[in-house]
Amino acid sequence: MLNMDESRPPPSPVAGTRLRLLLVEDDSEIAAEIAADLGQRGYDITHVDAGDQAVPVAEHGQFDLLIVDRMLPGLDGLSVIERLREENIRVPVLVLSALTAVDERVRGLKAGGDDYLTKPFDLSELAARVEALLRRPLETRDTLLRVGQLTLDLIEREAERNGRRIELLPREFKLLQYLMRRPNQVVTRAMLLEDVWHYRFVPQTNLVDVHIGKLRRKLDLPGESTLIESIRGTGFLFREIE
Amino acid sequence: MKLNEAFRTGTFRATVVGSLFFAAAMLLLYGFLFWQTAGYERARINAFLISESKALLQESPSQQLHDVETRFAGDLHRLTFAAIFSADGRVEGGDISAYPPGLVLDGAVHSVIVMRPGPHGPIRERARALGSRLPDGRLLIVGRTEADLAKLRAILSRGFVLGLAPGIALALLAGTLASVRMLARIATLNQTIARIMAGEIDARLPVNRSRDAVDRLALSVNRMLDRIEQLIHEVQGVGDDIAHDLRTPLARARSRLEGGRLRALTREELGQVVDRAIADLDQTFTTITALLRIRHIETSERRTNFGDVNLTALLKEAQDLYQPVAELRGQTIDMRDGPAVTVVGDRDLLFEAVANLIDNAVKFSPEGGKVMISVHEDGKLGPIMRIADSGSGIKLAERDAVLRRFYRADPSRHAAGTGLGLSLVAAILRLHDFQLTMADADSMFTIEIRCRPTAGTA
Numbered sequence: 001m002l003n004m005d006e007s008r009p010p011p012s013p014v015a016g017t018r019l020r021l022l023l024v025e026d027d028s029e030i031a032a033e034i035a036a037d038l039g040q041r042g043y044d045i046t047h048v049d050a051g052d053q054a055v056p057v058a059e060h061g062q063f064d065l066l067i068v069d070r071m072l073p074g075l076d077g078l079s080v081i082e083r084l085r086e087e088n089i090r091v092p093v094l095v096l097s098a099l100t101a102v103d104e105r106v107r108g109l110k111a112g113g114d115d116y117l118t119k120p121f122d123l124s125e126l127a128a129r130v131e132a133l134l135r136r137p138l139e140t141r142d143t144l145l146r147v148g149q150l151t152l153d154l155i156e157r158e159a160e161r162n163g164r165r166i167e168l169l170p171r172e173f174k175l176l177q178y179l180m181r182r183p184n185q186v187v188t189r190a191m192l193l194e195d196v197w198h199y200r201f202v203p204q205t206n207l208v209d210v211h212i213g214k215l216r217r218k219l220d221l222p223g224e225s226t227l228i229e230s231i232r233g234t235g236f237l238f239r240e241i242e
Numbered sequence: 243m244k245l246n247e248a249f250r251t252g253t254f255r256a257t258v259v260g261s262l263f264f265a266a267a268m269l270l271l272y273g274f275l276f277w278q279t280a281g282y283e284r285a286r287i288n289a290f291l292i293s294e295s296k297a298l299l300q301e302s303p304s305q306q307l308h309d310v311e312t313r314f315a316g317d318l319h320r321l322t323f324a325a326i327f328s329a330d331g332r333v334e335g336g337d338i339s340a341y342p343p344g345l346v347l348d349g350a351v352h353s354v355i356v357m358r359p360g361p362h363g364p365i366r367e368r369a370r371a372l373g374s375r376l377p378d379g380r381l382l383i384v385g386r387t388e389a390d391l392a393k394l395r396a397i398l399s400r401g402f403v404l405g406l407a408p409g410i411a412l413a414l415l416a417g418t419l420a421s422v423r424m425l426a427r428i429a430t431l432n433q434t435i436a437r438i439m440a441g442e443i444d445a446r447l448p449v450n451r452s453r454d455a456v457d458r459l460a461l462s463v464n465r466m467l468d469r470i471e472q473l474i475h476e477v478q479g480v481g482d483d484i485a486h487d488l489r490t491p492l493a494r495a496r497s498r499l500e501g502g503r504l505r506a507l508t509r510e511e512l513g514q515v516v517d518r519a520i521a522d523l524d525q526t527f528t529t530i531t532a533l534l535r536i537r538h539i540e541t542s543e544r545r546t547n548f549g550d551v552n553l554t555a556l557l558k559e560a561q562d563l564y565q566p567v568a569e570l571r572g573q574t575i576d577m578r579d580g581p582a583v584t585v586v587g588d589r590d591l592l593f594e595a596v597a598n599l600i601d602n603a604v605k606f607s608p609e610g611g612k613v614m615i616s617v618h619e620d621g622k623l624g625p626i627m628r629i630a631d632s633g634s635g636i637k638l639a640e641r642d643a644v645l646r647r648f649y650r651a652d653p654s655r656h657a658a659g660t661g662l663g664l665s666l667v668a669a670i671l672r673l674h675d676f677q678l679t680m681a682d683a684d685s686m687f688t689i690e691i692r693c694r695p696t697a698g699t700a
Binding site for chain 2: 201202207
């Protein structure tokens, strides 16, 4: 299921051009699916299928993001990243891997990867991760985070919507803060588990949905439009509503 | 079996070494015997010579000569002898032909060489002799040959040789036989082992009734084989379970896709079918991932991430995480307050284990039920965590099984999840050397985790 409005590419730094991604993946079928999906989402994809080709291509092309499979012919994915980092190429890298162990993830991130996605994955999960890496989360020097109708007090750890104060439990506050720093951006369940709660396991119960549901009931009064939208099959999106 | 093979066995070598020791011991024994008997015999001769000499000295010169000529020279065995020499060394009477060279007249018995007349001329003999000067200046010599000693030595030597040779021969024969027998047993053992290696896993090593060292070894090996066989059967069973649990969602996905291809009329309908098939495939991936994770935890000694873990805080966090889930089902999760309890462990893994247990507790408690969690220090025994729920629990007969690698208690077959939750918990606890027990108490099903006491608190 592919809905174009689920996730829009972030605006390119150069107006009128599309963001450029380099995909390094030796499985041609998976590469084709990824390229088709991300292409449809508005990215410009270059694909190479061997590690040793990836380094010169990445050096000379002006890419906004690299998607690198871990196990590649020629030069393995982690070595590609290490070599690029040695040459001071700071472009964000998303590592793809069939290796599921927690240690492998740590190794991937240590080598210079910015995120690690285990195969098999939903294409929408990949798209959400790509977007998260390309967009910088909202930073504010202010102690208040304001997105649309909602204001979050980072000191008092409470929210306000249309003049109504909303008390938050610590877990809810963290969740909301993460979502509000990424307005209009799809955030997956796995991203929330990993980034907000720092859990490395997949719970048997749909914990994230339950917590989001509870948070949503606090934020939305009957009649108000919902701030946290569910994106079917993917995750959630904090909508900036004026 | 070749004989030279038997000669190379340890048993045979031990026999040879044993025989050498035996021969040395015999030699020592015979040497001692000879030394003792010879000493005794010499002392006896000495005493005899001294008393004879004394008796002769008290006689008159003519009587002396007579006695020397008859009593001594008349000895049929030619063992004793006596002679009287004139002051200038000529023989006056007796049965030695010359004054024995080197015989000193000091009243003591000496060992000398004497020349005695024989049928074919004088004979050299080793003898013990005592010389005395008579009042008139002549010399009296009494002596006795050492022929008895020589005979004794000959008898002892013959006894030594005759006793030793058959002894060693018997020992070597026994050693060879034992080696051959041992080799035959080893050959049987090897044949059996070859059969087991060829796949006949239910074959066992033969055990004699002797209960010797080899038998005890064979018994141990057989016990090991029993255990291995049991494990193989378990693994085979697990393999079947895995295959079945992976086949089921795969088969569903396949039939859904086929049905969708045949019957879906719109793109929307086809999309729904595909979505459900993807969910089925995802379930197989979840199962595979969980299995890999269990194997990873079981095989890697991931103690690198071990550190102090505050169990009280950890349980509080898990309670906080599952509270909303419980609320949706009208349940409560209560945690008894208490002082902070700390163990050494991998915080992420322990949290995962606790989360799994609370997940189960919530899932299997009825609507409106309750879950109770607690942790306390049990003296020197270390901390105890308890997670209790008002659910149906796990049947006694199934309690061990649910902790195995791949087992799903029947009631949960229809609940969500891979059925590997408890197996994963068990793997994590094994890594920590923590004990898990299950009990029913006060109409609550309780899982109790006994942690290892940390150094310092014990």
